[in-house]
Amino acid sequence: MSKGEIVMGALAPHPPHLVYAENPPQNEATAEGGWEELRWGYERLRDSLSEKDYDVIIIHTPHWATFVGTHFLGVEKFKSLSVDPIFPNIFRYNYDLTVDVELSKAIHDSAAEEGLLVKMMENPDFRIDYGTITSGHLVNPKWDKPIVCISSNRSKFYFNSELMQANMIKLGKATRRAVEASGKKALLLSSNSLSHRHFTTEPEIPEDMSKEHITNHNQYLWDMKMINLMKEGKTKELIDLMPDFTEQTVAETEAGCLTWLMSALDFPDYKATVHAYGTVIGTGNAIIGWDPKKAKI
Amino acid sequence: MRDDNVCKGILVPGLPHPLLCPEKNEGWQRVRDAYEKARLELEESGAEILVLYSTFWPSILGHQIQAYPEPEWTYVDEEFHDLGSIDYKFRMDPEFAELAVTKCKERGLHARTVSYYGFPIDTGSIVALKLLNPENKLPAIIVSSNMYANRAESIVLGKSVRDAIDASGKKAAVVVVSALSNRLHTVEIDPKEDRIHSLKDHEWNSKFLEYLDKGRLEDVSQLSRQFHNEARVPKVVSFKPFWIMASIMGQNNLYDGNVLAYEPICGTGAAVVTLTPAEDTAGDLEYDEDDPEFYKGDREVLDFYDQPGMGPLEERDGD
Numbered sequence: 001m002s003k004g005e006i007v008m009g010a011l012a013p014h015p016p017h018l019v020y021a022e023n024p025p026q027n028e029a030t031a032e033g034g035w036e037e038l039r040w041g042y043e044r045l046r047d048s049l050s051e052k053d054y055d056v057i058i059i060h061t062p063h064w065a066t067f068v069g070t071h072f073l074g075v076e077k078f079k080s081l082s083v084d085p086i087f088p089n090i091f092r093y094n095y096d097l098t099v100d101v102e103l104s105k106a107i108h109d110s111a112a113e114e115g116l117l118v119k120m121m122e123n124p125d126f127r128i129d130y131g132t133i134t135s136g137h138l139v140n141p142k143w144d145k146p147i148v149c150i151s152s153n154r155s156k157f158y159f160n161s162e163l164m165q166a167n168m169i170k171l172g173k174a175t176r177r178a179v180e181a182s183g184k185k186a187l188l189l190s191s192n193s194l195s196h197r198h199f200t201t202e203p204e205i206p207e208d209m210s211k212e213h214i215t216n217h218n219q220y221l222w223d224m225k226m227i228n229l230m231k232e233g234k235t236k237e238l239i240d241l242m243p244d245f246t247e248q249t250v251a252e253t254e255a256g257c258l259t260w261l262m263s264a265l266d267f268p269d270y271k272a273t274v275h276a277y278g279t280v281i282g283t284g285n286a287i288i289g290w291d292p293k294k295a296k297i
Numbered sequence: 298m299r300d301d302n303v304c305k306g307i308l309v310p311g312l313p314h315p316l317l318c319p320e321k322n323e324g325w326q327r328v329r330d331a332y333e334k335a336r337l338e339l340e341e342s343g344a345e346i347l348v349l350y351s352t353f354w355p356s357i358l359g360h361q362i363q364a365y366p367e368p369e370w371t372y373v374d375e376e377f378h379d380l381g382s383i384d385y386k387f388r389m390d391p392e393f394a395e396l397a398v399t400k401c402k403e404r405g406l407h408a409r410t411v412s413y414y415g416f417p418i419d420t421g422s423i424v425a426l427k428l429l430n431p432e433n434k435l436p437a438i439i440v441s442s443n444m445y446a447n448r449a450e451s452i453v454l455g456k457s458v459r460d461a462i463d464a465s466g467k468k469a470a471v472v473v474v475s476a477l478s479n480r481l482h483t484v485e486i487d488p489k490e491d492r493i494h495s496l497k498d499h500e501w502n503s504k505f506l507e508y509l510d511k512g513r514l515e516d517v518s519q520l521s522r523q524f525h526n527e528a529r530v531p532k533v534v535s536f537k538p539f540w541i542m543a544s545i546m547g548q549n550n551l552y553d554g555n556v557l558a559y560e561p562i563c564g565t566g567a568a569v570v571t572l573t574p575a576e577d578t579a580g581d582l583e584y585d586e587d588d589p590e591f592y593k594g595d596r597e598v599l600d601f602y603d604q605p606g607m608g609p610l611e612e613r614d615g616d
Contacts, residue, residue: 066376067481068563081415086357088413117484125382126373127417151375157530158483200445200595201407202358281357 001183006176007054009265010045011230011258011288012189014063014134015280016084016091018042021207024141028092034207041276041287042138048273048289049139054185056100057140057147058107058175061191062255063131064151067158069117070171071151072104075124084130090206095133100146103182107148110174110181116167121151135191145187150175152255161243161254168256169239172263179264190261194226195219195249195284202281215282222249223277223284230272230288235262249284261290270295298553299574302462303546305342305470306514307335307429308538310567311353311421312476314488316428317380321488324560324567331558331569332428338555338571339429344470346390347430347437348458350541351474353421355533356441359407360454363439364394365416374420385418387426390436393465397438400460404453405592421474429472440541444533448522451537453592455544462545471545475538477502477566478528486563494564501528502566506559509570512552518543519584528566542572548588551575 019027021034064071076099084091104120111118132149150171156164179186197215214220222245229238239262246253253259262268268290275287310328314321319329339347354361369386394410401408422439430437440458443450462469478498482491493499501524508517518539525536546552552572559568 064375067483068376068485069483071376071378083413083415083417085354085417085419088411088416092413092415119379121378123373123378123382125371126375126378129375154532155483157532158480198357198445200357200359200443 004179004182004184004186006179006188006264006292007052007185008049008292009188009261009290010139010190011261011286012045012135012139012191013193013285013287014131014191015193015283015285016087016130016134017206017280019093019134019137020090024137026094029090031090031207034209035278035280037278038276038280038285038287044275045139045287045289048291049187052187054187055145056103056184057136057145057187057189058150059132059135059147059189059191060150060152060257060260061129061131061135062152062252062257063129064149065154066151067154069119070111070153071119071121072108073099073149074101074104074120074122075099075126076101078126078128080127082128082130082133091130093133095128097128097136097143098146100148103178103184104148106178106182107150107175110178111171114170114174116170116174131191135189139189152257156254161246164256165239165242165259168259169263172260175260175264176266188261188264190257192252192255192257193283193285194223194251194253196252197250197282199282212279213282214279214284219249219284223286227274227277227286227288231274233269233271235267235269238262239267265290265292268295299551299576301547301574302468303459303471304344304468304574305339306542306546306552306572307339307470307472308542308568308570309335309425309429309472309474310476310562310565311351311424311474312562312565312567313374313377313380313383313420313424314562316383316424322491324491325562328558328560328562328567328569334557335569335571336429339470342470343468344435345467346393346469347435347472348462348469348545349422349425349437349439349472349474350442350538351419351421351439352442352538353419353474354439354441355444357444359409360401360443361409361411361441362394362397363389363416363418364391364410364412365389365414366391368416368418370415370418372418372423383423383427385423385427388433388436390438393436393461394438396465397458397461400464401454401457404457404590406450406453406457425472425474442537446537447535448540449587449589450592451540452544453589455541456590459545471542473538473542477505477568479565480530482564491561491563493561493566498528498566502559502568506556506568506570509572510554510556512554512572512575513550514539514543514546514552514572515548515550518548519586546572
């Protein structure tokens with residue numbers, strides 16, 4: 001068996017608004033458009049992936065929050081309706097997806113070897129979180145690849161960002177090791193926004209773009225700081241700054257997804273490709289790809 | 298008993314263990330038994346509608362109120378999925394939910410009903426409704442917990458719900474679904490060895506329960522900020538359940554308190570407490586928290602252009 005590899009990693013945020021705005025047949029709500037900058041960014045990410053051959057998508061999601069360890073989906077098929085608890089008016093999505101349980105279990109075991117507390121989720125009635133579905137849809141709307149879904153352990157709440165990052169660095173390493181041992185080619189998605197202070201009201205027409213902007217300038221400045229580090233390939237500095245960034249912008253990086261991704265990619269020192277930056281109800285969202293092939297050029 | 302449109306207040310915990318596996322721990326069983334006692338009190342209270350406020354249902358866009366007439370699903374908790382699935386079918390009161398939203402808007406709040414098939418009702422609401430209202434004798438509404446809301450907004454939300462209760466002409470019971478201390482064990486534990494996560498958490502829980510036992514709801518409400526700092530993992534900006542409960546029930550200490558259980562569930566402080574309007578008061582103290590009637594939006598500390606002017610400084614110090 002040949003050695004498996006991570007063919008690409010991406011920051012792939014999950015505002016359900018982006019699915020809503022595209023009017024896919026799976027979603028019950030319909031829109032007049034909206035958030036084009038981000039949606040076109042996802043188009044560019046999909047274009048960049050079209051040249052890649054990969055077997056599985058591994059998603060680390062903030063919206064499956066666990067407090068006792070990190071959990072992994074352990075059932076092969078899930079088919080149900082996902083209704084967003086925050087934005088039910090725009091996201092009621094019928095999903096039908098397949099899980100690569102073998103790889104899921106392999107990452108689970110590898111993480112256990114790193115000393116992390118882990119658990120397989122084997123209840124077939126489980127409903128998949130909307131973060132996984134949104135990022136999964138926007139990257140691969142055909143859903144023709146199996147996924148691995150990893151919960152976000154909220155150790156940041158119980159301890160601090162530093163401990164959360166230490167655990168996510170271990171999880172990233174464990175993920176890379178398991179992918180390599182599996183012989184599979186994997187796409188990794190960090191399903192999170194950057195700055196994450198929302199507006200607390202919604203326009204009458206959710207896709208009214210005259211109302212969309214970053215919640216405050218502080219968030220914008222921090223988002224740009226972090227994105228520029230990614231563009232410059234300074235991902236270790238990015239990790240060092242992450243606790244401050246998370247604190248200052250109530251960033252969704254608190255869930256550990258991005259730290260996991262950076263670790264799984266072995267802290268890229270090559271330039272990331274920024275496909276888009278935009279806001280959704282005031283939060284900062286970037287679509288960014290890391291192609292390890294670039295490291296070899 | 299004092300005659301009041303809100304004829305009962307009930308605090309219950311929301312983790313699924315008392316519903317799904319009470320036999321695994323004697324304390325969880327006692328919480329389950331206390332749920333049953335609370336159910337009986339509720340049945341005898343004369344309540345015609347249940348108003349649930351669940352800290353397990355976070356919202357961002359203002360305040361959401363469940364209005365789907367008969368939500369039905371097979372639910373699995375995202376953390377405790379290995380305990381099994383929960384089939385549910387509940388009875389909501391869409392008309393009352395709409396009335397509550399109208400009253401929220403009249404007081405300046407951003408609020409809306411949610412009425413969608415398949416909406417993910419939260420673990421806490423499911424556990425509370427299954428155990429307190431198993432045959433759906435009472436119609437209910439569920440009110441979300443806005444993660445950014447602080448005290449003023451929460452107090453106004455409670456008053457809005459109270460407005461709706463008074464306008465409806467119905468007797469209501471208020472159910473608040475929340476742990477006291479909320480620090481879970483972050484490792485797997487043998488259920489038999491469950492305990493409150495720390496002595497400090499336990500001491501603060503005990504202090505709150507001592508007050509609640511005496512019916513001192515407003516005192517507990519006034520102490521919520523302190524409790525949040527001392528005994529809560531700060532996942533949200535503030536500890537809101539007693540602000541909401543007190544605000545709906547009248548912001549006083551005129552209750553008969555009944556602590557039916559206090560036990561650890563996975564390290565958290567799980568209490569079942571009932572409050573019944575009473576004639577006697579435990580005493581109203583001097584409070585320093587504001588008592589807002591209307592919500593006027595966030596007051597941004599950085600938005601100094603909206604701050605009152607300080608006037609010119611004196612050129613020299615005067616006497």
